[in-house]
Amino acid sequence: MDHVVTLNAGSSSLKFGLFATKAGEPCVICTGLVDRIGSAEAHISARLSGGETLFDEVSDSIRDHDIALDQVLTLLQQEFPEARIAAVGHRIVHGGPDNDRPVLLTPDSLRSLESLAPFAPLHQPYNLAGAYAAMKRFPDAAQVACFDTAFHRTQSWVNDTFALPGEYYDMGVRRYGFHGLSYDYIAGHLQQTAPDLHAGRVVVAHLGNGASMCAIKDGRSVGSTMGFSPLDGLPMGTRSGQIDPGVLLYLLEQKGMEAAEVSDLLYRKSGLLGLSGLSNDMRALEKAGTTEAGNAIAYFTYRIRREMGSLSAALGGLDALVFTGGIGENSALVRQQACEEMGWLGIDLNSDANQSNATTISSDMSRVQVMVIPTNEELVIARAALNVMS
Template sequence: MDHLLVVNAGSSSIKFRIYAVLPGDRLDLDLKGAFDGIGAHPHLFADDDHGRRVEDDAFTAGQVPTVAAALDRLDDWLLERLGGERPVAVGHRVVHGGPDFANPVPVDDAVIAKLEALVPLAPLHQPNNLLPIRIIRDRLPGVPQVACFDTAFHRGHPDVADRFALPEALYREGVRRYGFHGLSYEFIAHRLAEIAPDLAKGRVVACHLGAGASACAMVDGRSVESTMGFTALDGLPMATRTGQLDPGVVLYLVQAKGLGAAAIERLLYRESGLLGLSGVSADMRDLEASREPGAVLAIDYFVHRIVREIGALAAAMQGLDGIVFTAGIGENSAALRARVMERLAWLGLVADPAANARRDTVVSAAGSRVQALVVPTDEEFMIARHTLATLRAMAPAG
């Protein structure tokens, strides 16, 4: 039986899945897992298709100091798990596709070169997305690899949502609003069509709230506006990223504080957001458990920005039929969902506190004019679908 491998690599973790390809190109999840804590407390774990734990190994930091070292161990383990058989293809999440990539593409040297040029636009993600591609090319030559982009879902935006008020020459060079978390939003659109088809055809704001956070306006399942722009810094505050920032602040940091590009990048990407506001933690669970004033401020600010962006996206769509909470915070923090829904009562959203506490799919009350749902995201499934479709398109005719 043919299998697909999906790899979603970050700075200190690698999420992976193996899908069996069934007749009719149906995808059946065979294995899911992750290698997390790389370089600190490395931990490899995996569950089979019934949710049973089939691997649970801890390592010292010295044994698995880097993502590359983790990939070496993971590759050996996966090949053993597949009985020595190679996957028929490997799909990867790549955060930034730039102006050249509006759809998933087979990976070759030219594609890699273009994606490497985008590293400055996604320094936390792009290098780690590309590393597994290189390693797998060396270890599994001949196995097709497919790059699937977080920016692709947003490529149909109208010009007014796609541009900055900058000279045309910069737009032609690729300085434009791309939007991110597209694989997550694409899955939400796909899932809404199954569980709430009427809502899926309407005007929805999906809120991807995790260590990275953004919101996306969707009309009839298509992205029309997003809070993220040229880079994954824009919009909502995140675990360690600023979110929306007056560009004059960057000029001030250069001119008055004497900071260089590297120091500013570190500040904006790694030292700001919930961590910078709270001085306590970048993790929402820690903040919700803390009584420190900074933690309270960070949560208040996060809620304020979410509500503000939902209002702006609703205005862009000229109305709002529903909101969707997804990703780590969105799916798991009932307290944060309750605060956001309370602040949206003026739009006609009436929360159901009991349903919200249970994390039901629908967390708004019956009769609420604006619906609120909790929908777990599944970026890896979308990557698998795109990878299989790309693989089939690569096959010679006849």
């Protein structure tokens, strides 16, 4: 029996999965997560499909993504030595303007994707490092790239461009959007479970250490909060989100900062970490009880409300709001604050349902259905890997 491995590297995490193939469909055997990479509390865990714990360990030795990846691949080979890996599916954050679907990785395509690293410096190098490592571990397996930008290639020109001279658009300065694998899964899930909502106007909030929102109509991306890079839109764990370009010019021209310093500020020292002065982890901020932590959460949820209104305008109304991602699926406080004062849009929460992380957390009086749907990017990647391989 053929098996598929999925690798999904985030800015501070690495999700992975092992799937068997049955009747051409992936069937999950094991999924896992390396979380808080680079901290003293880095955590690697894996569970079998039935929920049984396969591995659960806190380690201060997982200093970077390379070490995390090596431990994951070693774990899979040790625990499942009989697995015949026919394909490895990789989440690749940036696919550029032309990749609107998964592709088989080749030396040429890898070089092309490496050239996009400046567009997503916090992710692309880790994604491609995973591809190279998997090629060494599984030299006979098909290596398949699944792009976070591909889902948004359906956006119209007005949502794809900036108000710059046309030659910049031609050279690739566009609004690409990200987290497309997550949005793809949510759209497919709604198509199966709530076809009326799938055909309607939906805003999905993918909230995690990286955070964005997407307007989806009839299963297709209409607009996204992220643009040219994964910096735009919502504030994130360590990323600033939307910022006036004049601030950057001021830092460069008046404060004498180098481009590398500004990049480090925007990608690694801002967001929830910068605002709170404490942590980029929402769990830690909710427990902290400090004024700064509370302000960071308040700013995060305020920006969610702002973007929710903007995306609803792009859709011409709103039928459903879906929360997903690590924060979206688990933080009742963030969901509650994000929906405060949104009655004008037709949103009314059921506080008990929200506290229990129910699937539907809107009240019977709510015109907009508010849902919590766990995303499954690994399943999207596994299916794509099988399709490309076949």
